[in-house]
Amino acid sequence: MAQEALLAVDGVSVFYDRFRALADIDVAVGGGEIVSIIGANGAGKSTLLKAILGQAGRVEGRIWLAGEDIVGRTTAAIVALGVMLVPEGRRLFPSLTVEENLWLGWDVGRRGEFGFAELWQLFPQLAERKRQKAGSLSGGQQQMVALGRALLANPRLLLCDEISLGLAPIVIDELYALIPRIKERGVGIVVVEQDISRSLAIADRFYCLLEGRVVLAGRPGEVGRETVVQRYFGL
């Protein structure tokens, strides 16, 4: 898979000043595919997502989105091509209502088959709370708002950065159950996660990063857990 994939990160390095946070990375994502990126703190997972969105430091290499090289484009232009991020820490406006927060995704995005009717169906808990202030919701519900906001932009490629952070296991289960339903719509999904088991359980394919390099990649069923754990920690 290279330029014909939905996303092809092709020999990418990212520099913050003189520090190289990613070193010659290759990552591909197809439409309707769930790809997990795992790795310890500081491995470069968020940097990879930010580089795709044009928000990282200096990028070398090429990032192909549906055959177009998007390196050097503005974030607005990349979003317009159908890339959306669910950022680490959600970044909601707590004093705005659920519905107002969701409109922000609708406003920046593309028109498509995913609208408010589909959103309320996918997140019935939000439908009941659309006029509440986002800051009054539980952590899990806030994460649903962040996810819903991204979906309303009708992305072709959805980037999720540690959506489980700080949530109770039962709430994480609920969120993760939504991911395959998004995949069914043909969206390519990148899931960044520190939790190895959870990542591998949901992924079609995965990449393991260590200190800015891909140290292991494959399909979860084809690689032993022992191997994954060893590479994850660089043992």
Ligand SMILES: Nc1ncnc2c1ncn2[C@@H]1O[C@H](COP(=O)(O)OP(=O)(O)OP(=O)(O)O)[C@@H](O)[C@H]1O
């Ligand atoms: N804006 C920045 N300026 C300088 N260095 C940065 C910047 N952002 C990240 N880094 C460094 O780049 C490396 C990768 O960071 P990154 O945030 O991508 O890791 P991560 O895998 O997402 O980690 P975490 O699991 O903690 O979120 C780290 O060494 C980090 O300190």
Ligand SMILES: [Mg+2]
């Ligand atoms: Mg991160």
